[in-house]
Amino acid sequence: MRRRRFLKGAAALGATPFWPTVWSSTAPAAGGGGNRPFSRVRPGDAAWPSEASWNELSRNVGGRLVRVRSPLAECTNAPMAVTCSDVFTNLKNPYYLGDNVGLTQSLGWTDAWTSQPSAYAVVAESAQDVVAAVNFANANNLRLVVKGGGHSYKGTSNAADSLLIWTRRMNAITVHEAFAPAGCARPEQPAVTVQAGAMWGQVYDAVTTKAGRYVQGGGCLTVGVAGLIQSGGFGSFSKAYGLAAASLLEAEVVTADGKLRIANACTNSDLFWGLKGGGGGSLGVVTRLTLRTHDLPEFFGATNMVVKAASDAAFRRLIGQLIRFYSEALFNRHWGEKISFRPGNVLAIAMLSQGLSQTQAESTWRPFLDWIAASPQDLTLISAPTILGGVPARQFWDPEVLSKVPGLVVTDDRPGSPATNIFYANDVGEVGQILHGYQSAWLPAALLRPEQQQPLGDALFAASRHWSVTLHVNKGLAGAPAEAIAGATDTATNPLVLDAFALLISAAQGPPAYPGIPGREPDLSAARRHAEAIGKAMAEIERVIPIRGAYVAESDFFDAGWRESYWGTNYPRLLAVKDKYDPEGLFIAHHGVGSERWSADGFRKLRP
Numbered sequence: 001m002r003r004r005r006f007l008k009g010a011a012a013l014g015a016t017p018f019w020p021t022v023w024s025s026t027a028p029a030a031g032g033g034g035n036r037p038f039s040r041v042r043p044g045d046a047a048w049p050s051e052a053s054w055n056e057l058s059r060n061v062g063g064r065l066v067r068v069r070s071p072l073a074e075c076t077n078a079p080m081a082v083t084c085s086d087v088f089t090n091l092k093n094p095y096y097l098g099d100n101v102g103l104t105q106s107l108g109w110t111d112a113w114t115s116q117p118s119a120y121a122v123v124a125e126s127a128q129d130v131v132a133a134v135n136f137a138n139a140n141n142l143r144l145v146v147k148g149g150g151h152s153y154k155g156t157s158n159a160a161d162s163l164l165i166w167t168r169r170m171n172a173i174t175v176h177e178a179f180a181p182a183g184c185a186r187p188e189q190p191a192v193t194v195q196a197g198a199m200w201g202q203v204y205d206a207v208t209t210k211a212g213r214y215v216q217g218g219g220c221l222t223v224g225v226a227g228l229i230q231s232g233g234f235g236s237f238s239k240a241y242g243l244a245a246a247s248l249l250e251a252e253v254v255t256a257d258g259k260l261r262i263a264n265a266c267t268n269s270d271l272f273w274g275l276k277g278g279g280g281g282s283l284g285v286v287t288r289l290t291l292r293t294h295d296l297p298e299f300f301g302a303t304n305m306v307v308k309a310a311s312d313a314a315f316r317r318l319i320g321q322l323i324r325f326y327s328e329a330l331f332n333r334h335w336g337e338k339i340s341f342r343p344g345n346v347l348a349i350a351m352l353s354q355g356l357s358q359t360q361a362e363s364t365w366r367p368f369l370d371w372i373a374a375s376p377q378d379l380t381l382i383s384a385p386t387i388l389g390g391v392p393a394r395q396f397w398d399p400e401v402l403s404k405v406p407g408l409v410v411t412d413d414r415p416g417s418p419a420t421n422i423f424y425a426n427d428v429g430e431v432g433q434i435l436h437g438y439q440s441a442w443l444p445a446a447l448l449r450p451e452q453q454q455p456l457g458d459a460l461f462a463a464s465r466h467w468s469v470t471l472h473v474n475k476g477l478a479g480a481p482a483e484a485i486a487g488a489t490d491t492a493t494n495p496l497v498l499d500a501f502a503l504l505i506s507a508a509q510g511p512p513a514y515p516g517i518p519g520r521e522p523d524l525s526a527a528r529r530h531a532e533a534i535g536k537a538m539a540e541i542e543r544v545i546p547i548r549g550a551y552v553a554e555s556d557f558f559d560a561g562w563r564e565s566y567w568g569t570n571y572p573r574l575l576a577v578k579d580k581y582d583p584e585g586l587f588i589a590h591h592g593v594g595s596e597r598w599s600a601d602g603f604r605k606l607r608p
Contacts, residue, residue: 149224
């Protein structure tokens with residue numbers, strides 16, 4: 001199935017299969033590279049920059065060049081030391097991970113990648129620092145990596161032996177009552193300008209808590225703004241406001257030639273389009289973004305419950321009823337987030353709402369809860385339903401308010417950390433994780449038609465025999481208002497998202513671990529079992545979808561058909577943008593635009 005899909009996608013895109021053949025040293029580089037060397041240099045190579053060269057770069061960036069060393073190196077040398085124990089305790093704190101130049105939010109993916117520190121990093125505080133780093137990497141033929149939030153599941157924000165551009169300290173946020181993109185004769189509108197290293201929790205606090213507006217961003221508070229926009233960007237309320245990338249009004253970006261460019265609908269419009277969903281780390285280094293803001297709804301809300309069925313037959317009935325209920329009551333702009341189908345005949349619902357009062361939210365769920373109550377012998381609410389509507393929207397991301405809700409958030413407990421450093425308790429499992437497997441697929445809205453609900457229910461039931469599968473109903477734009485659909489159409493994201501009612505995800509992870517540290521190494525046996533189970537679960541889902549597309553930020557590391565999965569018919573246009581602004585392939589990320597021309601580690605150019 002996977003191979004058929006890959007070959008079909010390659011033919012549709014006019015692409016040739018991936019051939020792992022290294023170019024000869026005299027061959028011209030793909031994309032018009034001329035006599036450019038085909039292999040990047042590593043420490044120890046004769047062409048590796050001298051100490052004097054690195055010192056010059058340091059001077060050019062105001063002393064903000066650092067040699068990178070991961071805290072995990074201490075554990076390799078002394079695994080039983082107190083300092084190592086402290087490191088592993090801190091690995092469950094996303095702020096500790098994000099503040100450390102040598103770490104990433106995930107520590108790796110079994111049989112795929114392991115978090116590796118760069119050789120050097122420019123701790124960028126300005127666009128000029130980024131320009132200096134890009135020019136140095138170009139002049140010295142270095143592997144270049146960009147890290148902001150560091151949340152890449154596919155490991156794209158780290159690479160051994162590389163130069164890292166770290167944007168964490170570029171986190172200024174400016175709210176505008178009126179903004180117009182440079183060079184565009186367009187009406188001004190409310191917006192927010194955000195530097196590349198800012199996180200969504202910071203942006204929500206500035207835009208919603210303090211300014212009383214809404215900006216479409218991600219669901220996790222510690223995800224980086226720049227990475228999410230370049231991935232397309234889904235948040236809890238995407239069903240109402242569309243892709244985060246569609247709200248992009250203007251970007252400042254350093255391209256591979258070292259130029260600082262403005263990209264908007266009127267200037268460098270092709271690059272602007274590519275940045276909206278073309279994937280992070282492929283087209284340039286984004287230094288700041290300006291995003292449209294929206295009127296804030298009066299209320300946000302949340303609904304949570306867990307239901308267990310007493311038998312397989314009862315679980316099939318429960319799944320069928322849930323699909324009918326969703327299509328009739330929840331398939332609209334008001335509802336987002338997750339519905340999970342788990343082994344053991346368990347249904348877990350964790351939904352968020354916008355624009356509904358307490359009374360409206362309760363009345364929405366009453367028919368479903370009455371249906372469950374009518375079958376006490378078959379269905380049990382093992383986690384009593386909580387339905388919260390009418391939460392004042394302005395308080396929804398207020399750190400002071402959230403910190404007072406028992407069990408909702410975890411606080412950064414490092415000495416001196418600001419009180420605003422919070423993250424959702426439900427995200428703890430992802431912090432410092434080792435991914436075992438992660439696959440996703442958009443589900444077309446046609447599956448909600450009455451005649452298709454039974455096959456969809458059968459597929460969800462069959463998948464849950466192998467592993468949990470979850471409908472992320474906010475990560476599909478079917479059911480969204482026309483303006484949200486129109487905005488997404490003008491992004492690089494796979495057009496399949498326009499007619500998808502949900503992104504189905506099946507994933508597994510383990511606790512913080514690292515190869516070579518005795519007693520702290522990943523459980524490879526368990527990870528491979530979990531990956532196999534996920535593959536079997538997704539095979540059941542593939543039976544009911546005509547073509548499998550996936551969200552670039554949340555997808556399978558091993559997807560051979562990634563160009564078709566992530567971008568579909570948009571890929572040729574994206575590749576043309578890549579060749580225009582980065583013909584030499586300075587910006588290479590795993591399964592990023594143009595990466596088919598490079599080895600998996602990004603160091604050797606391959607025959608296309």
